Amino acid sequence: xxVTALPxxxxxxxxxxxxPRDACRNSLASRSFGSAAGSDLVWKRFLPPDYQQIISESxxxxxxxxxxxxxxxxxKDIYFHLCHNPILIGNGNRSFTIDKLSGKKCYMLxxxxxxxTWGDSPEYWKWIPSAKLPISAQSxxxxxxxxxxxxxxxxxxRIETKILSPNTRYGAYLIYTIKGDFHxxxxxxxxxxxxxxxxxxxxxxxxxxxxTPEVVDGQVPRRREDMWFEIxxxxxxxxxxxxxxxxxxxxxxxxxxxxxxxxxIELRPK
Amino acid sequence: MSEVDMQVIKPEMMKSxxxxxxxDGSIQQVEQEVAMFCPMICHEILQKGMGSSKNYxxxxxxxxxxxxxxxxxxxxxxxxxxxxxxxxxxxxxxRFIRMDTKRLCELTSAADSLQLKPLVDLTSRALAxxxxxxxxxxxxxxxxxxxxxxxEEKLEPLKNSTDDPRIRLLNRLYARKRxxxxxxxxxxxxxxxxxxxxxxxxxxxxxxxxGGNGEVRKFCFTDSKGVxxxxxxxxxxxxxxxxxxxxxxxxxxxxxxxSNCLNFICHRTxxxxxxxxxxxxxxxxxxxxxxFAHKVEFDDGDIDDEIDPALKEEIDxxxxxxxxxxxxxxxxxxxxxxxLGQERRPVHFFH
Numbered sequence: 001x002x003v004t005a006l007p008x009x010x011x012x013x014x015x016x017x018x019x020p021r022d023a024c025r026n027s028l029a030s031r032s033f034g035s036a037a038g039s040d041l042v043w044k045r046f047l048p049p050d051y052q053q054i055i056s057e058s059x060x061x062x063x064x065x066x067x068x069x070x071x072x073x074x075x076k077d078i079y080f081h082l083c084h085n086p087i088l089i090g091n092g093n094r095s096f097t098i099d100k101l102s103g104k105k106c107y108m109l110x111x112x113x114x115x116x117t118w119g120d121s122p123e124y125w126k127w128i129p130s131a132k133l134p135i136s137a138q139s140x141x142x143x144x145x146x147x148x149x150x151x152x153x154x155x156x157x158r159i160e161t162k163i164l165s166p167n168t169r170y171g172a173y174l175i176y177t178i179k180g181d182f183h184x185x186x187x188x189x190x191x192x193x194x195x196x197x198x199x200x201x202x203x204x205x206x207x208x209x210x211x212t213p214e215v216v217d218g219q220v221p222r223r224r225e226d227m228w229f230e231i232x233x234x235x236x237x238x239x240x241x242x243x244x245x246x247x248x249x250x251x252x253x254x255x256x257x258x259x260x261x262x263x264x265i266e267l268r269p270k
Numbered sequence: 271m272s273e274v275d276m277q278v279i280k281p282e283m284m285k286s287x288x289x290x291x292x293x294d295g296s297i298q299q300v301e302q303e304v305a306m307f308c309p310m311i312c313h314e315i316l317q318k319g320m321g322s323s324k325n326y327x328x329x330x331x332x333x334x335x336x337x338x339x340x341x342x343x344x345x346x347x348x349x350x351x352x353x354x355x356x357x358x359x360x361x362x363x364x365r366f367i368r369m370d371t372k373r374l375c376e377l378t379s380a381a382d383s384l385q386l387k388p389l390v391d392l393t394s395r396a397l398a399x400x401x402x403x404x405x406x407x408x409x410x411x412x413x414x415x416x417x418x419x420x421x422e423e424k425l426e427p428l429k430n431s432t433d434d435p436r437i438r439l440l441n442r443l444y445a446r447k448r449x450x451x452x453x454x455x456x457x458x459x460x461x462x463x464x465x466x467x468x469x470x471x472x473x474x475x476x477x478x479x480x481g482g483n484g485e486v487r488k489f490c491f492t493d494s495k496g497v498x499x500x501x502x503x504x505x506x507x508x509x510x511x512x513x514x515x516x517x518x519x520x521x522x523x524x525x526x527x528x529s530n531c532l533n534f535i536c537h538r539t540x541x542x543x544x545x546x547x548x549x550x551x552x553x554x555x556x557x558x559x560x561x562f563a564h565k566v567e568f569d570d571g572d573i574d575d576e577i578d579p580a581l582k583e584e585i586d587x588x589x590x591x592x593x594x595x596x597x598x599x600x601x602x603x604x605x606x607x608x609x610l611g612q613e614r615r616p617v618h619f620f621h
Binding site for chain 2: 138
């Protein structure tokens with residue numbers, strides 16, 4: 001007997017200690033390897049430990065039958081579904097996905113859940129329902145915030161660290177776009193991130209205007225796959241401590257700014 | 271010491287030994303406390319009363335040869351001592367697994383057959399470190415696996431990748447259709463302020479977008495071309511409405527699932543369908559990028575107009591078609607789709 005031909009369950013155990021990318025790539029090695037690489041044993045380990053609870057809390061389709069049908073899929077299919085299809089949780093305030101490479105949790109806070117200074121004043125900010133957005137700027141949430149004009153541009157967000165994947169380095173990104181007649185968005189904003197009990201740390205500079213050349217001394221916007229722009233607010237390491245992360249963007253220099261459309265703030269592993 | 275002597279002496283006065291027999295027939299004695307560390311052996315002793323003498327030696331699984339047994343017993347001998355610190359155990363483990371890959375594989379197999387999970391995990395992790403980042407050919411070499419996948423099967427994993435911009439565009443179109451259906455369903459059940467938009471007539475909406483409200487005049491659909499498109503789309507939506515009424519609930523669910531199966535199906539079939547129009551499709555990715563590299567307006571008209579309108583209508587029609595089909599024979603179709611998606615190339619639904 002060829003003792004090097006391990007039983008499939010052993011191969012699955014070995015693969016489960018590698019990474020999702022290895023599992024996918026190496027599913028082509030041989031039939032038995034492919035079968036092991038696609039098994040639930042492997043992908044259960046790649047999924048976040050509490051994924052089932054998160055799915056059951058989701059309100060994305062409004063019907064509980066969808067979350068049970070999700071659970072009927074193989075763990076590998078659930079994994080990829082969660083990578084590409086954000087599910088809404090927390091009364092539609094946040095969306096949840098998985099980072100494809102690492103299997104870690106990603107969240108996006110919607111614009112309504114952020115604290116936008118003057119956000120409730122209709123002369124400064126307007127809330128646009130997603131149905132009216134063009135295909136180039138599809139929103140996963142029900143609405144986005146559109147800046148009519150404001151001098152004091154300040155956006156803040158916070159998230160509990162305990163819902164994030166532990167022992168992971170996260171980046172926080174403002175997801176936004178620019179509407180046609182934008183104004184004064186070339187003025188750099190100051191962005192910062194910190195834990196709730198820390199002192200105000202050093203911020204960095206971020207340029208919201210999309211065409212900003214990369215030679216400047218701060219963050220420049222990046223165009224995402226879903227056609228929104230993003231600017232990094234900051235990064236932090238999520239250890240095991242139960243805390244709150246506060247993200248902040250402020251731009252008060254200059255005159256009346258306008259034309260910003262805020263989708264939300266996304267947190268994903270770096 | 272002869273066997274007779276061993277039976278006379280009281281058990282408490284000396285270590286008990288267990289007899290183990292490997293597949294090649296050789297028998298050896300092992301301290302009981304060490305052997306009991308393996309669940310499989312433990313079970314044999316306690317449940318079946320085996321192993322107390324040479325004649326009743328415990329037969330070990332075929333995957334355990336004498337060399338592996340010796341390694342496993344070394345492992346057990348160290349770890350079954352209760353007083354060791356975690357640091358000691360960890361450093362023992364690190365030294366222990368320093369062996370060539372072939373032996374690691376054999377050891378994993380042997381430990382697995384003896385149900386010795388801690389050792390299986392240890393060796394598995396070591397092997398995982400070895401295979402990380404390796405190509406399929408290298409993996410085959412390490413594990414002596416046959417190259418037994420057909421060419422077609424090797425193309426299967428592509429369905430999980432959504433990097434093709436055409437596929438992404440299609441997915442966006444499908445997502446938009448799904449969203450429309452969802453909104454319409456929400457309309458039926460909930461009385462929210464947002465419904466205001468849908469309740470207006472088409473002309474109302476057009477005047478709104480064309481500059482009735484000064485603040486958002488450039489928001490979308492600015493040029494006449496764009497207006498035509500949007501008008502066409504709106505008409506489309508209203509036409510579909512009565513049909514969708516009957517299966518409102520199902521359609522929400524079906525489009526939830528769509529996100530799974532459409533990714534499987536559409537990128538094979540839709541991409542194939544796009545091929546007859548080489549002019550348009552080769553334009554698609556570039557134009558998409560160019561339209562947004564510098565222009566940052568919301569002109570929805572743009573991206574829809576980059577696609578040949580005929581093609582767009584075709585896509586619209588097919589989405590409708592597909593949705594209708596899904597709604598009509600939903601349950602068995604779903605089973606079909608899910609099982610097909612797993613095993614083979616999906617059936618072409620569009621012909």
